[in-house]
Amino acid sequence: MSDWLEGKVVENIHWHDSLFSLKIDADIDPFTAGQFASLALEINGERVARPYSFLSSPHEKPLEFFFYTATGGVLSNALFALQPGDTVLVKNPANGFFTLSEVPKSRDLWMIGTGTGIAPFLSILKTDEPWSKYENLVLVQGVRSSGDLQYQDVIAGFTDKYGDRFRFQPFISREAVPGAIQGRIPSSIEDGSLEKAVNLELSAADSQVMLCGNPDMVKDAVELLKARGFEKNLRRKPGQITTENYW
Ligand SMILES: Cc1cc2nc3c(=O)[nH]c(=O)nc-3n(C[C@H](O)[C@H](O)[C@H](O)COP(=O)(O)OP(=O)(O)OC[C@H]3O[C@@H](n4cnc5c(N)ncnc54)[C@H](O)[C@@H]3O)c2cc1C
Known part of the structure; x- marks a missing residue:
C-alpha cells in the first residue's frame, strides 16, 4: 500500500x-x-x-x-x-526500475543524462554497488549553460576516491567551456568524439549504457547505439541499454 x-x-x-x-x-x-x-x-x-x-x-x-x-x-x-x-x-514507498539490479554486469558502465537527469546517477555512484560491479564508470551530463553544471564537488569526490576508474564528461550546448564538449550527446556518440574525450570505447561487448532525462536525447542515443549492435535491456532478454524518460 x-x-x-x-x-x-x-x-x-x-x-x-x-x-x-x-x-x-x-x-x-x-x-x-x-x-x-x-x-x-x-x-x-x-x-x-x-x-x-x-x-x-x-x-x-x-x-x-x-x-x-x-x-x-x-x-x-x-x-x-x-x-x-x-x-x-x-x-x-519509492518507485522505479532505473536501478543497477536491472542492469547486467559488464566491464564498463556509461551513465548519460541531460540536466537534472544526472540525479539518479549521483545517487547510484554514492553507493558501493557500481564500484564493485563495473571496472570503468563514465558519467556524461548534457546541459545548456555552465550554470547548469552543479554538484561538481560530489563529482570531483568520485575522481578523488576512484581515480582513473571514473570519468566525467560535460556537454554544454550554448557555451564554449574548456573541458566540455559543445554540442549534443547523440552527435558525439555518432562521430566518436565522446569516446575520444573519455578515452574509452563504447562497445556492445563491454559496455552497459544508462540514459536519463530529455526523451529526444534518449531516443536519438538509443537509435545510434542500436546501429552499433546494442539492444534495449529487457528482463526477458538482457541487452545493454537501460532508459528513463523524464517526459
Ligand atoms: C521517472 C521520472 C523522474 C523524474 N525526475 C526528475 C528530476 O529528478 N528532476 C526534474 O527536474 N524533473 C524530473 N522529472 C520530471 C518531473 O516529473 C516533471 O515532469 C517536471 O518537474 C515538470 O513538472 P511541472 O508540473 O512543473 O510541469 P508540467 O506543467 O507538467 O509540464 C511538463 C513539461 O515540462 C517539461 N519538463 C519536464 N521535466 C523537465 C526537466 N527535468 N527539465 C526540463 N524540462 C522539463 C517538458 O516539456 C514537459 O512536457 C522526472 C520525470 C519522471 C517520469
Missing part, C-alpha cells in the same frame, strides 16, 4: 532562476539508488504530483532532489518557491 507522508523542507538551494535543489526530511521506507519518489503540493485546491529521482543515496538524510523549473510548469515552479519548514507530500 502506498501512502502520502508529510515531508518538511530543510533547504531550498536556488542554483539559478530555473534550477534548484530541495532537501526534505521525510520518514519514507528504504529505497534503492536510481529510484524516484512522487512529490506533491496542494495547488488551487488540487493535489498536483510528479515523479522526481532521488539525488541523495539510500544512506543519506535528508532526502535530496534536483529540479528544473519547466517553462509554465505547475509543480516545479511551486516547489521552487518553497521555504525551509514548508510541507511537501512524499509518496511512500
